[in-house]
Amino acid sequence: MAIKVARPQVGFGVSTYVGEIVKGLALTMGHMMKNVVTGGRRMITVSYPEQKRVMPRGYRGKHRLTLRDDGQMKCVACQMCATNCPARCIKIVASEHPDNSIEKYALSFTIDLLECVYCGLCVDACPVDAIRMDSGEYAIIGTTREEFVINKEQLMATQPQYEDERHPMTPKEKK
Numbered sequence: 001m002a003i004k005v006a007r008p009q010v011g012f013g014v015s016t017y018v019g020e021i022v023k024g025l026a027l028t029m030g031h032m033m034k035n036v037v038t039g040g041r042r043m044i045t046v047s048y049p050e051q052k053r054v055m056p057r058g059y060r061g062k063h064r065l066t067l068r069d070d071g072q073m074k075c076v077a078c079q080m081c082a083t084n085c086p087a088r089c090i091k092i093v094a095s096e097h098p099d100n101s102i103e104k105y106a107l108s109f110t111i112d113l114l115e116c117v118y119c120g121l122c123v124d125a126c127p128v129d130a131i132r133m134d135s136g137e138y139a140i141i142g143t144t145r146e147e148f149v150i151n152k153e154q155l156m157a158t159q160p161q162y163e164d165e166r167h168p169m170t171p172k173e174k175k
């Protein structure tokens with residue numbers, strides 16, 4: 001049975017938009033005056049790209065590969081991240097490691113950032129905390145498709161946004 005929904009009754013100010021326009025303008029003018037009085041210190045906008053916003057913890061930015069104490073990549077090339085990736089944008093070539101104590105490692109590891117949907121499932125799937133998205137990097141610029149396919153070296157060189165998330169530190173940084 002169809003239910004009849006009564007049309008809400010609105011006053012003159014709402015039906016002509018005059019009242020709402022005045023309210024909107026008052027809000028905008030209020031913010032402008034606040035910025036004038038405080039010298040812009042309370043402005044919520046930043047002058048990008050000269051100024052870059054510090055992203056909150058948990059923000060999913062450009063990926064990075066974490067390092068072991070000896071500075072090598074933590075990744076054991078298990079392919080869990082690539083298997084879980086809904087965009088199928090992670091490509092890993094696994095290889096035997098010259099060090100017999102390490103079963104295998106990623107000979108090559110690439111992520112196509114133009115295909116990535118920044119869901120974070122690769123980070124969740126990793127059993128050894130080898131991949132993170134805590135770089136805080138949100139502006140990734142390039143002029144060709146190839147520039148957006150980041151490789152192992154670029155992923156290993158990417159740093160976390162917050163110092164206390166740099167784990168583990170490289171031997172050089174520990175000194």
Ligand code: SF4
Pocket residue numbers: 081084085086087088089090111115116117118119120121122123
């Ligand atoms: S963030 Fe999501 S889409 Fe991007 S590489 Fe990870 S799993 Fe794939």
Ligand code: SF4
Pocket residue numbers: 074075076077078079080081082092125126127128129130131
């Ligand atoms: S980053 Fe993690 S999940 Fe992906 S292959 Fe390496 S160890 Fe496995």
